[in-house]
Amino acid sequence: MTSPQPVLRLGALERGRRRAALAMLSPTLAGLVVFFVLPLLATILLSFTRYNLLSPPQWIGLRNYQYLFTQDPKVWTSAGNTLWFVVVLVPVRVLTAMGVAALLIRVRRGSGFWRTVFYLPALVPPVASVVAFVFLFTPGGGPVNTVLGALGLPQPLWFNDPQLAKPSLVLLGIWVMGDVMVIFLAALLDVPRELYEAAELDGAGPVAKTWYVTLPTIAPVIGFAAITGVIAALQYFTEAAVASTVASGKAGAGSSATDVLGYPDNALLTYAQWLYVRGFGSYQLGYASALAVLLFVVAAAAVTFTLRKVKAFSPEEAMS
Structure with a gap:
C-alpha cells in the first residue's frame, strides 16, 4: 500500500504556488476592480437614472435608452x-x-x-x-x-x-x-x-x-x-x-x-x-x-x- 504523503505534499505545493501567484497579481487585480469594474457598474446603474451631478440620482428605468434610440437628434x-x-x-x-x-x-x-x-x-x-x-x-x-x-x-x-x-x-x-x-x-x-x-x-x-x-x-x-x-x-x-x-x-x-x-x-x-x-x-x-x-x-x-x-x-x- 502506497503512502499518501507524496500526494499531500504535491497538493500543498500547488496551493502554495497559487497563493503566491494570487499575491503577486493582487495589486493588478485590485486596480482592475477599482478603476474598471466598479466604474463600469456605476455607469450601468446611472444609465437608468436622471442625474445632473448636483442632486441625487432619480430612477427612471429605460427612458434614457428610449430617448437615445428614438429622439436624440x-x-x-x-x-x-x-x-x-x-x-x-x-x-x-x-x-x-x-x-x-x-x-x-x-x-x-x-x-x-x-x-x-x-x-x-x-x-x-x-x-x-x-x-x-x-x-x-x-x-x-x-x-x-x-x-x-x-x-x-x-x-x-x-x-x-x-x-x-x-x-x-x-x-x-x-x-x-x-x-x-x-x-x-x-x-x-x-x-x-x-x-x-x-x-x-x-x-x-x-x-x-x-x-x-x-x-x-x-x-x-x-x-x-x-x-x-x-x-x-x-x-x-x-x-x-x-x-x-x-x-x-x-x-x-x-x-x-x-x-x-x-x-x-x-x-x-x-x-x-x-x-x-x-x-x-x-x-x-x-x-x-x-x-x-x-x-x-x-x-x-x-x-x-x-x-x-x-x-x-x-x-x-x-x-x-
Whole structure:
C-alpha cells in the first residue's frame, strides 16, 4: 500500500504556488476592480437614472435608452461619423504603416534617418499636430492651397468643407502613424528568412510570399494594430474637437467649446464628443452614462469581430 504523503505534499505545493501567484497579481487585480469594474457598474446603474451631478440620482428605468434610440437628434449623426473613422481611418493607417515599414526594411543606406523621419510626427502632441494641420490646409492663404493655386489646381476648403473635413483628418492620421510603423518594422524584421527561402524553392513569387509567409507571421501584430486602432477610433475626440474649434475661427473667442464641436455642419461630431456635450455641457450625466454603456457594448462587439477576422491570417488558417 502506497503512502499518501507524496500526494499531500504535491497538493500543498500547488496551493502554495497559487497563493503566491494570487499575491503577486493582487495589486493588478485590485486596480482592475477599482478603476474598471466598479466604474463600469456605476455607469450601468446611472444609465437608468436622471442625474445632473448636483442632486441625487432619480430612477427612471429605460427612458434614457428610449430617448437615445428614438429622439436624440444628433446621436446617429455622431455615430455615423465615428463609424466612418473606424471603417476608413483605421485600415488606411494600418496599411500605410505596414507599407512604410516594408519599404524601410529594404533601405540600404540612411535607414536610420528615414526611420526617424517617419517616426518623429508621432511624438508631436495631438493638439499641436491638429493646429499645425489646420494652418497648413487653411482655405485662404494656407501653404497647401498656395502651392495648389500656383500649379493651377483647385483649392479645396479642407477642414471647412463638410465633405473633406473627415478625409483631412485621415491625412493627419497617416502623418502620425509612426508609432504603428515602428511595431510593424520590428515584426517584419523578425520574420525568419528561412521561410522566404523555402517559399522561393517552392516557386512562390512576391505576392505568394507576402500572403503565405509575411501576413501569417505578423498576424498577431496586425491584430494588435487593428484592435487598438478600432478602440481609439470609437473614442475619437481630441483631433476632431480641436480641428472643429480651430477651423471655425472661434478658438479663444470666448464662446463655449460645445458650440463649435462638429464644425463644419456636424461633419466632425463624433460619438465621444456628443457624450461629452450631453454629460458636461448639459449636465445630463444619467443620459451620458447610457451613451457610454452603448459605446462599451459596441466596442466589445467590434473587438470580437476584429479578432475573428485577424484569425483568418493565422499560420494554421493560411496552411489549410
